[in-house]
Structure formats: structure tokens, C-alpha cells
Amino acid sequence: GAVVSQHPSRVICKSGTSVKIECRSLDFQATTMFWYRQFPKQSLMLMATSNEGSKATYEQGVEKDKFLINHASLTLSTLTVTSAHPEDSSFYICSARDPGPFKETQYFGPGTRLLVL
């Protein structure tokens, strides 16, 4: 299957700082990527849809000014958590839709563990 990478895999930061997480599709081009957040023992929650060359679409209840998304190329989307606070500590996962044989398939990155102190 298609490969999606994320960087960093783990980050610890102080409260009030901003953190950028990168999501890359390694062997295919993705016009659409998705960002999820997952708290312990819970399911993935879709935060936003990242569209190459246009503004991201945020799910209800997700602050667009706090979670900045940039999809500048067909292989890279970034999520920036601005002014992070302890409640933003979570597991952030991205996915990219592969327009290949399984056109409906999303492939997920390995996730980024964010800890805000």
C-alpha cells in the first residue's frame, strides 16, 4: 500500500509555544489529506480536510486559528498547533487519499505524539 510519513514522531513542548507537524505522501500525490486527533482509549476524531492549493475545511468545533493547516504541495501537508496548552496533548494522525486502484482508500501516517507541559 501507499506510504504516508509524519514528522516528528514525538514532541514535547512548553505551554504557549507552537508546534508544527508534517505529513508526507511518499510514493503518490495526494490532493487531499486529513488530520485526526486521538485521545487515549478513544477513537480517531477528524479535525480537518487539507486541500492542496486551497484552504482547509475544518470540522465543527475545531478552531481553525489554533490548528493551522497548510497543504502547499501534492505530497506535503502541515498542521501547526499554535499556543499549545496541556489540553492539546494528544496523538495526531494524518492520512492521504490515494487515487490508485482502491480509489476510496486512505492511508494513514504513523502518528505524532504531542505532550504539552
Add this chain to the structure above:
Amino acid sequence: LAKTTQPISMDSYEGQEVNITCSHNNIATNDYITWYQQFPSQGPRFIIQGYKTKVTNEVASLFIPADRKSSTLSLPRVSLSDTAVYYCLVGDTGNQGGKLIFGQGTELSVKP
């Protein structure tokens, strides 16, 4: 988007066949059914996808009845390493950009 319902948890023993059923009564004509596996602190991994009838790959089989209101993921001869959370999702690239909404998933525990 179609909502899915799965059992919260299942237990099995090594070597057994495990069948996890998912209900999606409101599935739309263009929706595909996709199953993912997730281990702790990892992103979900694609297992199998189908639209109707039966699909089989090297990992699992997916059974979808004619009305498509449910689907069953079949894992043959599970091992301890199959202990994970399994998610059933339905979605369509043409509608709402292909976004998928995760349900609670099924936590499968395989015992020796």
C-alpha cells in the same frame, strides 16, 4: 455520512477464525466499505476494502450482503499479534471529499 456500529470488544484464542460484523444501515450507493487495524500508538493500517459480495486478500476476507447494510471482516487463524482495534468505515470520494468518520471500533483480544 453513514454511521457504523460494531461490537466494542471481542475475545478469541490463537488459531481461531474471528468474524467482526459492522452495521451501516444508512450506507449510500457510492459508499465503499473499508476496514482498518490499529495498534496502540500507531496510525491505522489498511486491511481490506469492498463494495459488494466478497473480497479476499492475503490478510482477511470481507463479506458484504446484497443489501450492503452490514459487512463482516473475517480473520482466519488469528495470532497474538492480531490483538488490536479494528475499525469499519464507509465513505465515498465523490461526496464530502472522501472523508471518513471513525466509530468506536472493535477491540480484539487474542489469547494464547
